[in-house]
Amino acid sequence: TSGKILIKGGTVVNAHHKEVADVYIQDGVIASVRPNIIVSDDVTILDATGKYVMPGGIDPHTHLAMEFMGTETIDDFFSGQAAALAGGTTMHIDFVIPVNGNLSAGFDLYMNKAKNSVMDYGFHMAVTKWDETVSEDMQIMVNEKGINSFKFFMAYKGSFMINDELLLQALERCKKLGALPMVHAENGDAVAEGQRKMIELGITGPKGHPLSRPPLLEGEATARAIRLARFVNTPLYVVHVMSIDATEEIAKAKMSGQKVIGEPVVSGLVLNDSWLWNPEFATAAQYVMSPPIRKSGHDKSLQAALSSGILQLVGTDHCTFTKTQKALGIDDFRKIPNGVNGIEERMHLVWDLLVESGRISVMDYVRITSTECARIFNIYPRKGAIMEGSDADLIILNPNASFKISAASHHSRCDTNVYEGMTGMGKVEVTISGGRIVWDGELKVKPGSGKYIKMPPFGYLFEGIEKADLALLSSLHSPSRIGRSAA
Ligand code: DUC
Ligand code: ZN
Ligand code: ZN
Ligand code: ZN
DSSP states (O other), X not given: OOSOEEEEXXXXXXXXXXXXXXXXXXXTEEEEEESSOOOOTTSEEEEOTTSEEEEOEEEEEXXXXXXXXXXXXXXXXXXXXXXXXXXXXXEEEEEEOOBXXXXXXXXXXXXXXXXXXXXXXXXXXXXXXXXXXXXXXXHHHHHHXXXXXXXXXXXXXXXXXXXXXXHHHHHHHHHHHTOEEEEEOSOHHHHHHHHXXXXXXXXXXXXXXXXXXXXXXXXXXXXXHHHHHHHHTOOEEEXXXXXXXXXXXXHHHHHTTOOEEEEEBHHHHHOOGGGGGOSSHHHHHTTOOSSOOOOTTHHHHHHHHHHXXXXXXXXXXXXXXXXXXXXXXXXXXXXXXXXXXXXXXXXXXXXXXXXXXXXXXXXXXXXXXIIXXXXXXXXTTTXXXXXXXXXXXXEEEEEEEEEEOOTTTOSSSOSOOTTTTOEEXXXXXXXXXXXXXXXXXXXXXXXXXXXXXXXXXXXXXXXXXXXXXXXXXXXXXOSOSSOOOOO
């Protein structure tokens, strides 16, 4: 084929607008969006009548080829990205894990892991220990390597966790560099104590996992991170928001004018913890992730918060381990590798849950699955939009076709799927990545076709922030919850 594609007659959806139009793609970018485009006969034509043409999904939170808890995720960049494309996601942002705390070595390692990518990708940098070298390396990451976000762990005591003193320094450093700090918000000291209690009580199976780290520990850490970010006067991104407790803290912060971004993940939106009580180890262990999947009720609140804008984009924390790998924790839930599926299922499950049910518009769907992520990480409108000049990463979704999820048919290498048997309406029939049809019911991926997307440091979040600091600090004396604006 010529590499030129015309998508005819679909409803083209952006976060701000939708209209029936044709989309013409050439040389990997969107060349034109308007009704009745006439083309020559070397152009591949796709009929999208009655269907939605939308920006490909961007998953802000994945772990591919990650060494973790004594093993490595079964999905690497090839299988994870193939799964993503089959599910309508055309870009993901993965977390670089430093090598012995070294950021540059971690970056090089992950660039190598990703070198045969079949779709575009970017990186956040996890910071797994904190010292002067790390602080200096952060500048290289931001100025030279295309990383504009750093993740800090308030949990995983004894390995990744950093205390408040170090977290404060890290927040200051991010602010100075124009980078966005992200937190895994659970109180790691209390989690360690909760785990000790479970083992002491003889609870060594998977149910010990949620019992040892209840929602209030997530709420506490979320509140603490938000207040420290307020004190430093920097924006904050809270990854994998799993509970009402954490969501309430984010809502409160937003009401006082603070820039806090909350990211729920698909597992938290659609699952509850009942599986973790299953007496069969292999069944329950599949559902072990951190923070844990919560009791029924938290899922509904997270859905409501996402629908109403309190939480503003959706990720997966895709981090898959096989039954055999999960069995590393057969005698001790603390050793079950943490993580669940999601990269392939996110677009379908969110569509069925929120759009098919009539709770959000198709434009809001595009916003929470794609555009918002592109904006937050400063790559909009190259990504997250169907506009002239944007990358040709898009999907055709048929609202009248159904999907069904099963480990027997998914494209991940994992031998289980936490969404096993789930069905719904809305099917991604075509995925286009970099101007190529990569999914039309069959995968047509090309190793090496995926590009590393550099994410530039922020301007808009940080403009005028120096001047604002003094005003903010004096306003923090105010007894009033309202009117804390730093302006
Ligand atoms: N939680 C998980 O479940 N997996 C990867 C890391 C994390 O924080
Ligand atoms: Zn428009
Ligand atoms: Zn995490
Ligand atoms: Zn994660």
